[in-house]
Amino acid sequence: MTKIDKTKPVLVTGANGYVASWLVKRLLDEGMTVHAAVRSPENDTKVGHLKEAAAKSNGRIKFFKSDLLEADSYKDAMEGCELVYHTASPFTTDVKDPQKELIEPAEQGTANVLNTANEVSSVKRVVVTSSCAAIYTDAIDTVNAPGGQLTEDIWNTTASLDYQPYSLSKTLAEKKAWEIADQQSQWDLIAVNPCLVLGPALNPNATTSESINILKMLGGGDMKMGAPKMGVGLVDVRDLAEAHFKAGYTPEAKGRYITAAHNTDFLSMGTALLPKYGANFPLPKKALPKWLLMLVGPMTNKLFTRKFIRNNVNVPWKADNSKIKNELGMSFRPMQETMEDSFQALIDAEILKAK
Numbered sequence: 001m002t003k004i005d006k007t008k009p010v011l012v013t014g015a016n017g018y019v020a021s022w023l024v025k026r027l028l029d030e031g032m033t034v035h036a037a038v039r040s041p042e043n044d045t046k047v048g049h050l051k052e053a054a055a056k057s058n059g060r061i062k063f064f065k066s067d068l069l070e071a072d073s074y075k076d077a078m079e080g081c082e083l084v085y086h087t088a089s090p091f092t093t094d095v096k097d098p099q100k101e102l103i104e105p106a107e108q109g110t111a112n113v114l115n116t117a118n119e120v121s122s123v124k125r126v127v128v129t130s131s132c133a134a135i136y137t138d139a140i141d142t143v144n145a146p147g148g149q150l151t152e153d154i155w156n157t158t159a160s161l162d163y164q165p166y167s168l169s170k171t172l173a174e175k176k177a178w179e180i181a182d183q184q185s186q187w188d189l190i191a192v193n194p195c196l197v198l199g200p201a202l203n204p205n206a207t208t209s210e211s212i213n214i215l216k217m218l219g220g221g222d223m224k225m226g227a228p229k230m231g232v233g234l235v236d237v238r239d240l241a242e243a244h245f246k247a248g249y250t251p252e253a254k255g256r257y258i259t260a261a262h263n264t265d266f267l268s269m270g271t272a273l274l275p276k277y278g279a280n281f282p283l284p285k286k287a288l289p290k291w292l293l294m295l296v297g298p299m300t301n302k303l304f305t306r307k308f309i310r311n312n313v314n315v316p317w318k319a320d321n322s323k324i325k326n327e328l329g330m331s332f333r334p335m336q337e338t339m340e341d342s343f344q345a346l347i348d349a350e351i352l353k354a355k
């Protein structure tokens with residue numbers, strides 16, 4: 001049982017990110033003081049929306065310049081905090097050197113933040129933003145899981161430096177977090193494990209998250225000939241902020257929490273947008289056949305290897321989200337709302353333009 005004092009400041013690492021921005025807003029709206037650790041506190045394109053959220057709330061925000069690859073970089077930001085949210089980690093698939101660009105910031109960054117928690121006596125709880133990627137790599141892994149669905153007991157054993165290194169980075173980072181947590185008794189560790197996150201970005205220009213790239217691909221015409229029926233889990237970024245909030249402030253919270261609202265697939269995500277946006281945007285209307293993807297996929301996108309297509313296309317995705325519902329009282333908004341609000345936010349920001 002860990003009770004966090006809401007009058008104490010709370011640290012959010014990577015506070016300007018797509019996911020973290022909604023968490024920061026949630027904390028500010030609750031009237032809290034947020035210590036926002038970011039790489040570029042002077043860059044208003046990156047943090048202006050957080051200043052705006054603070055101005056409209058009862059809370060306060062204080063920025064700190066921090067980098068995952070620098071030891072002690074989060075110490076000033078952590079002083080006085082009982083609760084630390086560690087969300088910072090690169091979420092990109094476009095990398096040349098996965099060891100340097102993904103694994104090191106994810107794993108060493110987690111070690112830096114959590115080792116600092118050992119040195120700052122005010123810290124009582126650390127919530128890390130892990131991922132379902134620390135549980136599985138391909139949709140086929142969910143089919144092969146005991147009981148045919150992902151649970152919090154499962155760890156990813158199929159990602160590697162050569163295949164889905166982002167998933168490897170999240171697996172190694174979360175393992176490192178539990179290793180450090182298990183060696184001390186000052187603070188407890190909670191892992192939030194979201195599946196694919198969509199929903200409106202508070203500031204779509206402040207992030208390079210793959211979530212935004214996926215929406216751009218859906219609405220920008222890349223899938224106008226059709227979308228792969230590729231199994232994925234989906235959760236709304238606003239619900240994920242609430243999940244983080246509950247994970248931080250529920251004294252009984254414990255262990256990992258799969259944060260997945262809908263077991264769905266890419267085609268269904270695209271077709272959900274058709275009624276409202278189909279007339280003006282080149283959205284996918286039908287499934288691309290697997291044989292066609294096997295033939296042309298590897299030539300069009302370096303992620304679309306034959307192995308990836310075999311293990312994901314026409315394969316359902318299933319996860320058990322009962323732990324977070326039962327223990328943290330989470331409920332999730334409908335997928336239609338998530339898809340429409342995500343898309344509208346990109347239109348409003350003029351990132352997606354009607355044809």
Ligand SMILES: NC(=O)c1ccc[n+]([C@@H]2O[C@H](COP(=O)([O-])OP(=O)(O)OC[C@H]3O[C@@H](n4cnc5c(N)ncnc54)[C@H](OP(=O)(O)O)[C@@H]3O)[C@@H](O)[C@H]2O)c1
Nearest residue numbers: 014017018019039067068087088089090131196197207209
């Ligand atoms: N979006 C999803 O679908 C999804 C699903 C599951 C889990 N997650 C996890 O959620 C977290 C946030 O992801 P996101 O989607 O919000 O992506 P994002 O918008 O790209 O946020 C990533 C954050 O990490 C920071 N960061 C990256 N490298 C850093 C470094 N070396 N030092 C300090 N900060 C660094 C980024 O800072 P800069 O802005 O300065 O680059 C940014 O604040 C990540 O841990 C990700 O693995 C995301």
